[in-house]
Amino acid sequence: SIPKLREVFKNHFLIGAAVNPITLKREEELIKFHFNSLTAENEMKFERLQPEEGKFTFQHADELMDFAAANGLKVRGHTLVWHNQTPRWVFEDGRGGQADRDTLFARMKAHIDTVVGRYKGLIYAWDVVNEAISDKGEELLRPSPWLEIGGEEFIARAFQYAHEADPDALLFYNDYNESDPVKREKIYTLVKSLLDRDVPIHGVGLQAHWNIESPSLDDIRAAIERYASLGLKLHITELDMSVFMHDDKRTDLKAPTEQMLEKQAERYRQIFDLFKEYKGHITSVTFWGVADNYTWLDNFPVRGRKNWPLVFDLEGKPKQSFWEIVG
Ligand code: G3I
Numbered sequence: 001s002i003p004k005l006r007e008v009f010k011n012h013f014l015i016g017a018a019v020n021p022i023t024l025k026r027e028e029e030l031i032k033f034h035f036n037s038l039t040a041e042n043e044m045k046f047e048r049l050q051p052e053e054g055k056f057t058f059q060h061a062d063e064l065m066d067f068a069a070a071n072g073l074k075v076r077g078h079t080l081v082w083h084n085q086t087p088r089w090v091f092e093d094g095r096g097g098q099a100d101r102d103t104l105f106a107r108m109k110a111h112i113d114t115v116v117g118r119y120k121g122l123i124y125a126w127d128v129v130n131e132a133i134s135d136k137g138e139e140l141l142r143p144s145p146w147l148e149i150g151g152e153e154f155i156a157r158a159f160q161y162a163h164e165a166d167p168d169a170l171l172f173y174n175d176y177n178e179s180d181p182v183k184r185e186k187i188y189t190l191v192k193s194l195l196d197r198d199v200p201i202h203g204v205g206l207q208a209h210w211n212i213e214s215p216s217l218d219d220i221r222a223a224i225e226r227y228a229s230l231g232l233k234l235h236i237t238e239l240d241m242s243v244f245m246h247d248d249k250r251t252d253l254k255a256p257t258e259q260m261l262e263k264q265a266e267r268y269r270q271i272f273d274l275f276k277e278y279k280g281h282i283t284s285v286t287f288w289g290v291a292d293n294y295t296w297l298d299n300f301p302v303r304g305r306k307n308w309p310l311v312f313d314l315e316g317k318p319k320q321s322f323w324e325i326v327g
Helices: 021-026 028-034 059-071 101-118 145-150 153-165 181-196 217-228 258-277 320-326
Strands: 014-019 037-040 074-081 123-130 170-175 203-206 209-211 233-242 282-287
Touching: 014 021, 014 028, 014 074, 021 028, 021 059, 028 059, 037 059, 037 282, 059 074, 074 101, 074 153, 074 233, 101 145, 101 153, 123 153, 145 153, 153 170, 153 181, 170 181, 170 233, 181 217, 203 217, 217 233, 217 258, 233 258, 258 282, 258 320
Parallel strands: 014 037, 014 282, 037 074, 074 123, 123 170, 170 203, 203 233, 209 233, 233 282
Antiparallel strands: none
């Protein structure tokens, strides 16, 4: 018989999946069986919730919340302030120019008040700021309209507004390439500076978009250690394991090779063993998807190239990767 993931890991961390309106319906049974946490893959992003100023569209987000409440799942909110999937009006003055700083922060506050306020007490953790660190060289913060108009203070503001809107919600800084040694130190520097200024931040989200080759286990461990040393909670927020190594440009595969699946299973076992070592630090592990029949990686880095990065196959059946992590 098939063990439930949420039972297997109940003494370690919550086990979650990112869903969209289609997968939430199609994979309903799988979700209810295995998971105790949900994240909206897209439906709680700024452009989805407030496409026009003051016009909020909560239908899909509410449907996810209703499903979670009806089935006893927790919800992680994703995401409030990001350079991506944010409508242009947020940064514009309506006369062809750029919004000024006060206007930008007023819009940020209005958005956060409304969204976090609506789900107060229901969404227990929020990715408040997503991907604000630069991937380039020495540069600390990623260039974006948030930074350009608001200055680096935009990050602290977002956390303060979120904390005011729901003082009980756990507030996270979330990023990718989190295990790369250079980016790891930048994330550490940012989060440490927030803590030093008493900004209300409670955790670091490690997206964990990994592949069967990299990052190395040593780099993953070093990142976990470094962030944990700040005394914050760690959530693995967007886990998947691409079957393609970094330089694999093949686009003709109709199915993953045996070798890919074996390597993937071994890696999944290793990282779950690692996560379990950090009991009390890592309190949630969320997959960025449910089953291999749909993943954002089908369109990244190559549009239309199928990938198989999750632990359930195209039919929602457990893969070798599943059996290794529950083993
Ligand atoms: O809904 C529109 C549709 O109306 C339009 O016709 C179509 C044309 O391209 O686009 C549709 O929107 C797409 C959306 O996903 C919904 O499927 C966007 O193009 C597409 O860019 C968007 O991709 C999402 C991506 O974030 C955007 O940055 C992925 O689904 C989502 O998995 C991904 O998630 C991010 C996390 O939020 C943050 N960390 C990285 C992670 C992976 O990129």
